Amino acid sequence: MRPVDPRLFRQAGAARRFLAVCVVAGIADAVLIVVQAGALATVVADGFLHGLTVSAATPYLLVAAAAVGGRSVLTWVGESAAAATSAAVKSTLRRALLDHEIAAGARRVAARDRHGESALTATRGLDALDGYFARYLPQLVLATVVPLVVAVRILAADRLSGVIVAVTVPLIPVFMILVGMASKSAMDRQWSALQRLSGHFLELLTGLTTLKAFGRGRAQSEVVRRAADAQRRTTMATLRWAFLSALVLELIATLSVALVAVSIGLRLVGGGLGLREGLLALILAPEVYLPLRRLGARYHDAAEGLSAADVILSRLAEPLPPSGDRVLPDASAPRIRLEGVTVRHPGRAEPAVDDLTVEFAPGRITALTGPSGAGKSTLLHLILGLAAPDAGRVTVDGHDLAGLDLEAWRARIAWVPQRPFIVAGSVADNICLGRPDADDDAVRAAADAARLDVPLDRQAGSRGSALSGGQIRRLAIARALLRDALVVLFDEPTEGLDMATEEDLLAAIAPALSGRTCVVVTHRDAVSGFCESVVRLAGAGAGAGVGTEVGPSMVETAA
Known part of the structure; x- marks a missing residue:
């Protein structure tokens, strides 16, 4: 020392x-x-x-x-x-x-x-x-x-x-x-x-x-x-x-x-x-x-x-991945494209994602489905800039994500992870983390849209100890809706909800997602049917997908 x-x-x-x-x-x-x-x-x-x-x-x-x-x-x-x-x-x-x-x-x-x-x-x-x-x-x-x-x-x-x-x-x-x-x-x-x-x-x-x-x-x-x-x-x-x-x-x-x-x-x-x-x-x-x-x-x-x-x-003192300083205009929802991306996790022989090309169109809700370990959450991390691809690139409206100001980029994103973090405060305090300057009416509207059946002044407890798993997930969805972001990422948003509540929630949040680039990771058929297009990942070694029309939705299968 x-x-x-x-x-x-x-x-x-x-x-x-x-x-x-x-x-x-x-x-x-x-x-x-x-x-x-x-x-x-x-x-x-x-x-x-x-x-x-x-x-x-x-x-x-x-x-x-x-x-x-x-x-x-x-x-x-x-x-x-x-x-x-x-x-x-x-x-x-x-x-x-x-x-x-x-x-x-x-x-x-x-x-x-x-x-x-x-x-x-x-x-x-x-x-x-x-x-x-x-x-x-x-x-x-x-x-x-x-x-x-x-x-x-x-x-x-x-x-x-x-x-x-x-x-x-x-x-x-x-x-x-x-x-x-x-x-x-x-x-x-x-x-x-x-x-x-x-x-x-x-x-x-x-x-x-x-x-x-x-x-x-x-x-x-x-x-x-x-x-x-x-x-x-x-x-x-x-x-x-x-x-x-x-x-x-x-x-x-x-x-x-x-x-x-x-x-x-x-x-x-x-x-x-x-x-x-x-x-x-x-x-x-x-x-x-x-x-x-x-x-x-x-x-x-x-x-x-x-x-x-x-x-x-x-x-x-450790070197950081290169980060640019370009800030994109936030006038409309962006087009996000992953081009030939490969991601390898340390200690694993098989890549989590291998040479995958997929595009998320602006103004559309896209579902990411596939077996566990197929790399669905990894793709969300790539979009967020929390991980960098070992090969390939991520583009936003044609601009390489590596050249963008990541802090400004993340300010345009609302993200609901698999395990939402809940602070020790009221339910309203936790929802306001999405937008601290929001007024009471906006917080209440977001909670109603997420079908959150909990009083806003109720204490959530440390890490949501006073709430059920479904209430925590709906609170996180309300927080994302309040953020009013142009890019919305959901990771298993309806996990732990019964079918009736899931159907009611999807119908309620649909208007709020209109006109945004929305990506939803899910294993549930009801959520996939709610989305306008579906990308199915076959698992490790998946390559570029090929689109086929299935009913009202576009389904891309990465295989």
Whole structure:
């Protein structure tokens, strides 16, 4: 772990400003330490040798008190700035990570890690940056500035004490580096174990119903127990290194201060050193080592946060698929064409889609059907720009999607995925995610069109826990209708609905889809019959389709 990661400061401007504040505060704190020690040494020495009166000592005491007050103010300013900086940096990194993962595409993100690992890194991992900005970084600046300034003042007051300090102080960073190298590997192992545990546990919760249905719950409980035990062992190993580093630093600092104190005492007895100079050096000696000792303790406060930041910064450094800057006019629904596209998922021998050519005409509702695994959802990801084809291209009104501004393109799309995401808020709040500036009448109209039989002020619960599966799907459809987009993508929109509700819903949303480019992934005959054309995918290895007229709909079979 690098004490100051340049990537972190390049990514977040707030971190650079905070570092500048820390440097200024560190210099001011070092000066105040010297002033405070000088005032106290003068009062004690003159009081003992010359009988300094209270009135004569008062100015020195006031100076010492002012120095203490100034250091307190600096501490308060530093903590306030640290809290604000930490919040700003965490928000910046989280948004940058989210934007990067969206731009990277669903396939690449899924191939790299599991959902639990990314969520853990972006939440608990980045939350640990509070320790870095609130405690470690300010202490790092103090450990750099204060020992240097104070050691120079000691050298000016007592040359021998200054030499002892100059010889012993470098020992602390040396041992910190040695212990840090070992503790870093322990921290990395702990973080990896925590990521594995988090990811595995999240996947178990997602598939809990399936595990119970097949009687695999007890076996997976044992897997979780082993993962938790591995996390316990790595955590205890990290704590052992933390205590060991604290012991080493305290021992070196204590012996060093003792050497300075013994040398001062012997020379004071022999008359080879003035009392004021000796007291000044003795008061300042612990201040040289104190910031370094505290830095060793703060290192472990920051290690987890920096480990998570390192993961995120490494991801942000990964090259992204090329993205253009062309923005198409949004006057009418676009024509979308996939030309000879091939998509291969990592770890699979057969391509999900192979040399497929298909066109989605503007103003028409097209159904995508076929067996599971035929690549239907993959085609939606290609249209959304969440995945890039390994071969071929996607065009919008004749323009290659790779040359378009993807953010502007997605702003024209309403998408209902297989598993719609529901936030912890009211039903109306969730519908408004489609268009935050929509008024109550528009929200109510969208809910009515989607046949959502739930009060708009009802709380949906986290991930829709207070709603049924059918209600969640209809809520997502209402959100898509409210968006009023020129391109509408549905992925199994009526899954979990009974036939009567499905028929009523399709009839209700038909007017809202008029004049739009609409693609519907479905396995249900009623939905296919509702659509104006149907594209059937035969599965992996499917090639360009050939259109044939079947009743009122055009059916293209990719085989």
